[in-house]
Amino acid sequence: xxxxxxxxxxxxxxxxxxxxxxxxxxxxxxxxxxxxxxxxxxxxxxxxxxxxxxxxxxxxxxxxxxxxxxxxxxxxxxxxxxxxxxxxxxxxxxxxxxxxxxxxxxxxxxxxxxxxxxxxxxxxxxxxxxxxxxxxxxxxxxxxxxxxxxxxxxxxxxxxxxxxxxxxxxxxxxxxxxxxxxxxxxxxxxxxxxxxxxxxxxxxxxxxxxxxxxxxxxxxxxxxxxxxxx
Amino acid sequence: xxxxxxxxxxxxxxxxxxxxxxxxxxxxxxxxxxxxxxxxxxxxxxxxxxxxxxxxxxxxxxxxxxxxxxxxxxxxxxxxxxxxxxxxxxxxxxxxxxxxxxxxxxxxxxxxxxxxxxxxxxxxxxxxxxxxxxxxxxxxxxxxxxxxxxxxxxxxxxxxxxxxxxxxxxxxxxxxxxxxxxxxxxxxxxxxxxxxxxxxxxxxxxxxxxxxxxxxxxxxxxxxxxxxxx
DNA sequence: ACCTGAACACCGTTCAAGT
DNA sequence: ACCTGAACACCGTTCAAGT
Numbered sequence: 001x002x003x004x005x006x007x008x009x010x011x012x013x014x015x016x017x018x019x020x021x022x023x024x025x026x027x028x029x030x031x032x033x034x035x036x037x038x039x040x041x042x043x044x045x046x047x048x049x050x051x052x053x054x055x056x057x058x059x060x061x062x063x064x065x066x067x068x069x070x071x072x073x074x075x076x077x078x079x080x081x082x083x084x085x086x087x088x089x090x091x092x093x094x095x096x097x098x099x100x101x102x103x104x105x106x107x108x109x110x111x112x113x114x115x116x117x118x119x120x121x122x123x124x125x126x127x128x129x130x131x132x133x134x135x136x137x138x139x140x141x142x143x144x145x146x147x148x149x150x151x152x153x154x155x156x157x158x159x160x161x162x163x164x165x166x167x168x169x170x171x172x173x174x175x176x177x178x179x180x181x182x183x184x185x186x187x188x189x190x191x192x193x194x195x196x197x198x199x200x201x202x203x204x205x206x207x208x209x210x211x212x213x214x215x216x217x218x219x220x221x222x223x224x225x226x227x228x229x230x
Numbered sequence: 231x232x233x234x235x236x237x238x239x240x241x242x243x244x245x246x247x248x249x250x251x252x253x254x255x256x257x258x259x260x261x262x263x264x265x266x267x268x269x270x271x272x273x274x275x276x277x278x279x280x281x282x283x284x285x286x287x288x289x290x291x292x293x294x295x296x297x298x299x300x301x302x303x304x305x306x307x308x309x310x311x312x313x314x315x316x317x318x319x320x321x322x323x324x325x326x327x328x329x330x331x332x333x334x335x336x337x338x339x340x341x342x343x344x345x346x347x348x349x350x351x352x353x354x355x356x357x358x359x360x361x362x363x364x365x366x367x368x369x370x371x372x373x374x375x376x377x378x379x380x381x382x383x384x385x386x387x388x389x390x391x392x393x394x395x396x397x398x399x400x401x402x403x404x405x406x407x408x409x410x411x412x413x414x415x416x417x418x419x420x421x422x423x424x425x426x427x428x429x430x431x432x433x434x435x436x437x438x439x440x441x442x443x444x445x446x447x448x449x450x451x452x453x454x455x456x457x458x459x460x
Numbered sequence: 461a462c463c464t465g466a467a468c469a470c471c472g473t474t475c476a477a478g479t
Numbered sequence: 480a481c482c483t484g485a486a487c488a489c490c491g492t493t494c495a496a497g498t
Binding site for chain 2: 004005007008110111113114115116117118119121124127128131135141142143144145146147149150152153154155156157158160161163164165168169182185186187189190192193196199208211212215216218219220221222223224226227
């Protein structure tokens with residue numbers, strides 16, 4: 001077994017005594033939400049649980065395994081509805097929005113998308129739900145997987161840099177003039193970019209990003225639907 | 231100035247003496263290509279340059295700045311053609327493929343997309359080139375930005391998990407049976423997923439991913455084109 | 461202007477030892 | 480079965496000191 005993942009080995013069977021894996025993962029997620037990916041260390045997490053730092057290695061082989069567990073818990077917050085009632089486009093849209101919101105709520109998870117494969121049970125459940133939506137739409141065979149991969153790619157690809165922007169820009173939104181000045185400096189050689197920065201300046205950035213996400217999602221759905229009719 | 235980025239402060243002016251920033255960034259990229267994101271440490275990089283580990287702090291305020299520099303160098307490898315000759319769809323397609331290939335060549339950069347804003351001159355050049363393509367297509371105003379963001383999101387969203395998969399699965403591709411067994415275990419509860427795993431098993435995974443990327447890209451372009459005609 | 465080395469405050473992980 | 484503490488081999492960064 002050259003590759004490793006928590007999901008590919010048997011969990012430690014245990015009765016009631018001792019700490020549970022859920023308890024540890026829950027505390028980890030809390031710490032991650034509060035302090036970000038760099039804020040999670042085995043020592044801090046141990047302390048939070050009132051235990052020695054190295055006790056955790058009884059439940060988890062490595063820190064990466066812990067992150068895999070926490071990552072899948074994030075997938076667990078994504079909600080998928082039955083496509084039969086509302087139609088596949090609405091079902092996919094709602095799921096896409098849910099995925100985006102969940103990532104935005106747990107910014108550290110954006111980093112993990114590029115670091116860990118999503119093999120946990122919750123990730124599987126979400127993928128399967130989306131696959132079913134595309135089957136309802138009329139996709140068959142490999143194109144079901146392709147459509148699922150495509151839409152997931154769009155959602156994550158849109159959300160990941162959003163998170164990067166928010167976290168590096170921190171709370172600088174207090175002073176939009178300063179921020180605009182910075183962007184102006186960086187885009188100095190591209191007059192058209194400057195224009196659009198000025199244009200957006202009067203809108204709430206959150207609103208703009210929402211509009212942008214919906215624009216792309218609509219395009220994505222139209223493009224996928226087109227695959228069905230030709 | 232609450233937020234920080236190499237691109238938002240004046241670089242250190244220097245004549246010929248001493249090391250140059252380019253030299254340092256070049257060595258960093260080499261190290262990153264060879265050993266990955268975790269393989270780059272200030273000490274190792276210093277050693278590689280025949281210098282003390284802390285000398286680098288003369289040229290760079292922090293390791294993150296160094297990564298910003300290296301990241302933008304990756305953007306520098308992406309090539310954009312003039313849309314006037316080939317038409318906007320082909321120009322955008324070629325750029326999308328170029329972006330994907332460059333990321334695959336520098337897997338560590340996939341992680342950075344979610345960590346650093348792309349504010350460097352090369353990132354700006356690529357964004358501006360894509361913007362021009364969409365202007366040629368007929369987009370105007372805000373939709374130029376939306377289309378650019380949408381397509382970029384798709385490309386990165388598709389490529390980032392691809393990299394994650396490759397790096398965690400390492401060289402396990404030697405033994406496809408083992409890998410298939412692993413996936414089968416994880417997807418045990420989803421019979422349809424199992425089916426498609428079996429189906430893909432006889433194809434080269436690289437080919438499948440290429441097909442998937444083109445499927446999604448085509449859909450994306452169709453969907454964007456549709457925005458123009460209504 | 462450029463570079464050094466020592467030092468600080470951290471890391472993840474291993475392992476022998478305890479209960 | 481579960482937890483501990485000490486220890487190892489690392490980190491990024493600061494800073495006084497050198498040339």
